[in-house]
Amino acid sequence: MAERASLSLEHLTFSFGKVDAVNDFSLEVQPGSFTTLLGPSGCGKTTLLRLISGFLEPAQGCVKINGIDQKGIAPDRRKVGMVFQDYALFPHLTVEQNLLYGLKIQKKPKDEAYALIHQTARLLGIANLLERYPHELSGGQQQRVALGRALVLKPLILLMDEPLSSLDAKLRALVREELQDIQRDFGITTVYVTHDQEEALSLSDSIAVINHGVLQQTGTPQNVYFRPANKFVADFVGRANFIEQGGGIKMVRPEWMVLREIGDGHADDSRAATDSTLCLPGTVISFAFLGESIRYRVKCEAVTGGIAVVDMRTSTGDAIPAGSSVILSVQNSYDL
Amino acid sequence: MRHNMQDGGRLFVMAWGSVVIFFILCVLVPLFFIAFTPRLEDFVSVLTSERWHIAMKNTALICICSTFFSVLIGYVYAYAVVRGNVFLKTFFSGIPILHLITPPFVGGLSFILLFGRQGFVTHTLLGLNVSLYGFWGLLIAQTLCFFPIAYLICVQTLHGINPSLEQSARGMGASGARVFFTVTLPLSFPGILSALLFIAVSVLSDFGNPMIVGGRFRVLAVEIYTQLTGWLNAGVSAVLGIVLMVPSIVLFVLQNKVLKANSAKIATIGGKTSSAPRQKAGMGARISLTAFCALVTLAIVAQFLAIVAGAFQKLWGINPAFTLAHVSGVVRYVSELRNSLGFAFVSALLSTAIACLAAYATHRTAMPFRRSLDVVAQLPSAVPGTLFGLAVALAANALKFRNSAVLIVIAMTVGFLPFSYRILSSTFAQLKTTLDDGARSLGADRLHVLTTILVPLSTGGLLSSFVYDFVRGVGTLSAVIFLVSFNTPLASVRILNLAEQGDWGKSAALALILTVVTFMILGMGRYVESRFKKRIWSE
Numbered sequence: 001m002a003e004r005a006s007l008s009l010e011h012l013t014f015s016f017g018k019v020d021a022v023n024d025f026s027l028e029v030q031p032g033s034f035t036t037l038l039g040p041s042g043c044g045k046t047t048l049l050r051l052i053s054g055f056l057e058p059a060q061g062c063v064k065i066n067g068i069d070q071k072g073i074a075p076d077r078r079k080v081g082m083v084f085q086d087y088a089l090f091p092h093l094t095v096e097q098n099l100l101y102g103l104k105i106q107k108k109p110k111d112e113a114y115a116l117i118h119q120t121a122r123l124l125g126i127a128n129l130l131e132r133y134p135h136e137l138s139g140g141q142q143q144r145v146a147l148g149r150a151l152v153l154k155p156l157i158l159l160m161d162e163p164l165s166s167l168d169a170k171l172r173a174l175v176r177e178e179l180q181d182i183q184r185d186f187g188i189t190t191v192y193v194t195h196d197q198e199e200a201l202s203l204s205d206s207i208a209v210i211n212h213g214v215l216q217q218t219g220t221p222q223n224v225y226f227r228p229a230n231k232f233v234a235d236f237v238g239r240a241n242f243i244e245q246g247g248g249i250k251m252v253r254p255e256w257m258v259l260r261e262i263g264d265g266h267a268d269d270s271r272a273a274t275d276s277t278l279c280l281p282g283t284v285i286s287f288a289f290l291g292e293s294i295r296y297r298v299k300c301e302a303v304t305g306g307i308a309v310v311d312m313r314t315s316t317g318d319a320i321p322a323g324s325s326v327i328l329s330v331q332n333s334y335d336l
Numbered sequence: 337m338r339h340n341m342q343d344g345g346r347l348f349v350m351a352w353g354s355v356v357i358f359f360i361l362c363v364l365v366p367l368f369f370i371a372f373t374p375r376l377e378d379f380v381s382v383l384t385s386e387r388w389h390i391a392m393k394n395t396a397l398i399c400i401c402s403t404f405f406s407v408l409i410g411y412v413y414a415y416a417v418v419r420g421n422v423f424l425k426t427f428f429s430g431i432p433i434l435h436l437i438t439p440p441f442v443g444g445l446s447f448i449l450l451f452g453r454q455g456f457v458t459h460t461l462l463g464l465n466v467s468l469y470g471f472w473g474l475l476i477a478q479t480l481c482f483f484p485i486a487y488l489i490c491v492q493t494l495h496g497i498n499p500s501l502e503q504s505a506r507g508m509g510a511s512g513a514r515v516f517f518t519v520t521l522p523l524s525f526p527g528i529l530s531a532l533l534f535i536a537v538s539v540l541s542d543f544g545n546p547m548i549v550g551g552r553f554r555v556l557a558v559e560i561y562t563q564l565t566g567w568l569n570a571g572v573s574a575v576l577g578i579v580l581m582v583p584s585i586v587l588f589v590l591q592n593k594v595l596k597a598n599s600a601k602i603a604t605i606g607g608k609t610s611s612a613p614r615q616k617a618g619m620g621a622r623i624s625l626t627a628f629c630a631l632v633t634l635a636i637v638a639q640f641l642a643i644v645a646g647a648f649q650k651l652w653g654i655n656p657a658f659t660l661a662h663v664s665g666v667v668r669y670v671s672e673l674r675n676s677l678g679f680a681f682v683s684a685l686l687s688t689a690i691a692c693l694a695a696y697a698t699h700r701t702a703m704p705f706r707r708s709l710d711v712v713a714q715l716p717s718a719v720p721g722t723l724f725g726l727a728v729a730l731a732a733n734a735l736k737f738r739n740s741a742v743l744i745v746i747a748m749t750v751g752f753l754p755f756s757y758r759i760l761s762s763t764f765a766q767l768k769t770t771l772d773d774g775a776r777s778l779g780a781d782r783l784h785v786l787t788t789i790l791v792p793l794s795t796g797g798l799l800s801s802f803v804y805d806f807v808r809g810v811g812t813l814s815a816v817i818f819l820v821s822f823n824t825p826l827a828s829v830r831i832l833n834l835a836e837q838g839d840w841g842k843s844a845a846l847a848l849i850l851t852v853v854t855f856m857i858l859g860m861g862r863y864v865e866s867r868f869k870k871r872i873w874s875e
Contacts, residue, residue: 055773074776076777085770091793149778
């Protein structure tokens with residue numbers, strides 16, 4: 001198994017011309033951990049990957065692997081493996097030759113190289129594909145070959161740039177779970193880039209949320225979801241409603257509210273008022289059936305923007321019709 | 337496959353360094369000498385003498401006319417093949433390509449045999465005692481010579497026009513002709529413009545055709561040559577070259593602008609060819625377009641036939657008896673053949689290799705000087721071949737370098753560079769840059785990325801570059817005419833000399849053998865490519 005390396009980014013700054021892509025960015029990545037850089041497209045997360053891998057050199061700050069500054073070390077000498085969004089498999093080489101590519105450059109003895117390839121291929125479940133060319137593989141298989149190609153070299157750090165984005169939704173969920181298992185098995189320090197918050201929440205040990213090249217928050221997925229550092233993080237990681245109250249802003253997740261239809265016998269204003277929970281009047285605009293829950297859009301003056309989003313679990317699929325007057329009772333909230 | 341990484345990195349820097357030095361020594365230094373050869377009075381005499389005014393006017397006139405007709409024929413031919421649904425479509429689409437890989441002297445020589453004073457058409461068929469040498473002859477020869485290039489550019493443009501645009505116009509009730517004039521033609525304008533500019537530069541610097549069939553109709557490209565050989569007047573010769581370069585550079589700059597604008601525009605009209613069935617041309621249009629293609633094809637086939645017939649006839653136009661004497665006499669020209677093929681081969685290889693390195697370094701790395709090299713690599717296309725040959729001769733003379741074989745190879749290599757550079761740049765542009773990054777992250781240095789990833793994935797572009805360079809090298813006259821010496825005779829120059837002396841049989845026989853050998857070498861190349869291609873992925 002791979003050596004568990006630490007990675008630290010210290011005050012990284014990089015700009016393309018006048019546009020700041022990354023600004024005074026610092027991050028500690030724990031050895032063997034799975035860290036995700038999460039942010040909207042154009043936030044600088046791919047630039048960060050290219051700074052770590054050595055394709056770009058920072059204007060200021062430094063990248064340290066195991067405490068060693070990587071300045072001036074070319075990408076081919078950094079021991080950083082990379083899985084690209086489009087996989088970048090060499091189309092003129094078979095799967096085996098693709099896996100062999102880096103080992104050949106390292107001049108590994110042939111038998112050792114082949115043993116390594118076959119071992120990795122077995123672990124990744126691609127041992128039966130070695131003779132194929134990349135265009136003869138499915139998206140998920142290509143993805144595993146790309147991963148294997150990086151892993152056989154036993155890199156200190158593994159970087160992945162939105163590796164699931166070219167898979168369809170169902171396959172994406174499947175590969176996501178596999179990816180997590182593989183990373184645990186290999187124990188390799190991994191930095192993963194995505195703009196998909198669901199992917200980030202489900203995969204990571206730690207998430208770094210980035211906007212406009214500036215780090216917004218780092219923490220465990222739970223931390224980032226339940227205790228966002230600011231409005232941007234709250235809004236980008238999951239859906240959020242904001243309620244301004246007494247000079248502060250409360251964040252309320254859609255599943256933290258309950259809708260009660262006025263006049264259906266279950267709810268009456270007097271009982272709500274006596275509870276300590278916050279109750280807000282509103283009108284249902286529309287709803288969408290999501291399977292396990294129903295997502296309502298509710299007109300509500302108290303919520304920033306005037307429209308609240310509320311998720312209600314359902315076992316029957318019966319929804320409160322549009323136009324109904326409702327009371328939103330806030331079960332839980334977080335003060336930003 | 338063995339590769340020491342550190343050496344590989346250094347090797348790439350060294351390779352890049354030698355490319356930069358090659359460009360400085362072999363492109364910029366000769367041009368520098370040309371600029372400082374003429375004295376002030378040479379400029380004055382050129383700009384005031386009526387002789388040169390006529391040559392300038394002639395050059396402008398033939399440039400406009402030949403360019404116009406080349407593009408007209410090229411576009412109509414392309415339309416016929418791509419959209420016109422002509423009969424024998426596959427056959428007709430191959431003819432311009434065949435013509436493009438035919439050494440250029442075939443055109444000039446066959447013109448003499450067909451339309452000269454003893455020409456088959458002018459003398460034998462029509463019984464006239466005239467020739468078509470001069471403006472009209474040159475117009476026909478150049479049009480036939482350059483239309484295949486226009487054809488290639490226009491085919492690309494027409495393929496890029498989404499047929500559903502034409503169908504929707506049809507659906508709104510427009511007639512076939514109306515669709516053509518309101519949709520297809522306007523959408524072809526970028527391609528047509530690009531073809532016009534490209535061919536105008538080629539016509540300006542064309543030397544072979546006006547030399548052979550121009551007669552008394554003098555153009556600048558030829559005058560550069562006659563001034564130096566006839567009058568040993570290098571100053572005037574250089575001034576004429578510089579005068580010729582002015583419009584070439586203007587056209588060259590315009591062409592680059594158009595190319596850039598085109599790529600932006602094509603992105604907005606959405607070039608993807610939909611799988612919807614093409615609109616069917618009417619029967620009348622089909623028949624007339626087929627007749628048009630047949631006529632052009634006939635003209636091209638007649639050129640080949642004239643060469644073959646000329647090679648086996650005792651005395652063209654006078655004694656048509658069959659003879660093998662001319663063909664068997666080619667043995668005398670073995671050194672010419674060997675030189676021509678050898679120099680062309682080496683030059684094609686060199687220019688493809690240099691263009692490959694230059695295209696990789698300028699477009700996919702951050703090496704120093706890459707921006708300036710991008711310009712310098714394309715510069716020779718704006719320098720008329722005769723002028724560049726003269727420049728190399730002057731520079732070599734000043735530097736006391738007298739190896740004519742090396743000078744010929746340099747002149748050819750530089751002449752071919754712009755084409756090779758362009759074709760390889762666009763070939764590389766089709767490969768995702770993540771392939772480079774992927775290889776780099778697996779430990780490959782730059783040279784390794786080029787040799788193990790880009791080159792194997794670009795065999796098509798590399799081969800096209802080599803083939804086109806090789807064919808032009810075999811037939812080239814303009815760039816080398818000042819550089820051939822007693823020790824380095826060239827077949828193309830010998831064919832010209834023999835034809836000028838009226839030794840048409842010998843000239844045709846030599847041309848025939850050279851063409852056959854060229855085709856054989858290309859055939860071998862095709863075979864090698866197809867062996868390679870089998871292993872290459874097709875997306």
